[in-house]
Amino acid sequence: MADCSIVCTEARLDRFKDMWAKGDTKWHTRGVNPLLMKHQNTLFPVNKPMKVFVPLCGKDDSVKWLAEQGHTVVGLDYSDIACRHFFIDNQLEYVREEIQNPHTKGDVYTVISDTLNITVYCCDYFQFKPEVQKEFDAVWDRGALNAMDSVNVRKYASVMIPLMKANCINFTEIVHGFPETLSIEIIRAAFGEEYNVQSIDKVGPHSEHYRKVGATAFELLRIKRKHLTTE
Numbered sequence: 001m002a003d004c005s006i007v008c009t010e011a012r013l014d015r016f017k018d019m020w021a022k023g024d025t026k027w028h029t030r031g032v033n034p035l036l037m038k039h040q041n042t043l044f045p046v047n048k049p050m051k052v053f054v055p056l057c058g059k060d061d062s063v064k065w066l067a068e069q070g071h072t073v074v075g076l077d078y079s080d081i082a083c084r085h086f087f088i089d090n091q092l093e094y095v096r097e098e099i100q101n102p103h104t105k106g107d108v109y110t111v112i113s114d115t116l117n118i119t120v121y122c123c124d125y126f127q128f129k130p131e132v133q134k135e136f137d138a139v140w141d142r143g144a145l146n147a148m149d150s151v152n153v154r155k156y157a158s159v160m161i162p163l164m165k166a167n168c169i170n171f172t173e174i175v176h177g178f179p180e181t182l183s184i185e186i187i188r189a190a191f192g193e194e195y196n197v198q199s200i201d202k203v204g205p206h207s208e209h210y211r212k213v214g215a216t217a218f219e220l221l222r223i224k225r226k227h228l229t230t231e
């Protein structure tokens, strides 16, 4: 009997790939995420350069903006259209190479720039291993955890946790009402008892575009390990 979680994940990847190919990317809007802008000084202080992971980044402009604040930014998306167009739309030159890891199949795009530090992995998030990248100081998650079926939330957290430094802060935006609301309780259960999942802001839909697709609110969560071990 086929493993449903594998079949569902593959079907989901094909669906996203198809949406990118058809340009059916309702979630994508130009500009930097409003909650990221609102809390930028506390989330990503300019005078404290960090290594930031942006999972399932699509071609989100926040990746470039974070790099412009002096951070080292690592994005990841399965769609090669999304990865390429992130660089093309932002007029950034890049090199594309194969990921050198037997468990993580895909390509890695690296910006050619003297000032910006951006790498985007084009691969399946669920195959992403700490051997490829780890030790993140921060995570900016917009539309990644939120894009998971509730059955995959635990699996999502199990990939994320080993990538996060002990004191890493993970900021995750949850959309209420579109396509459905992912409950904080499910996220808490997925990260487990060692992690605090705290709501730090909740605002109305960012734009008319989101109101039209059924979004009722955007909530920003802060996910952080409770007790630091001495390393």
Ligand SMILES: C[S@@+](CC[C@H](N)C(=O)[O-])C[C@H]1O[C@@H](n2cnc3c(N)ncnc32)[C@H](O)[C@@H]1O
Pocket (backbone or CB within 6 Å): 012, 013, 016, 017, 020, 027, 028, 029, 055, 056, 057, 058, 059, 060, 076, 077, 078, 079, 082, 123, 124, 125, 126, 142, 143, 144, 147
């Ligand atoms: C809802 S979109 C959000 C994109 C982006 N974060 C934004 O805010 O514009 C979800 C993205 O996740 C990507 N994706 C879905 N499942 C994935 C997986 N298992 N591994 C890597 N990328 C995936 C899709 O290609 C899509 O770009």
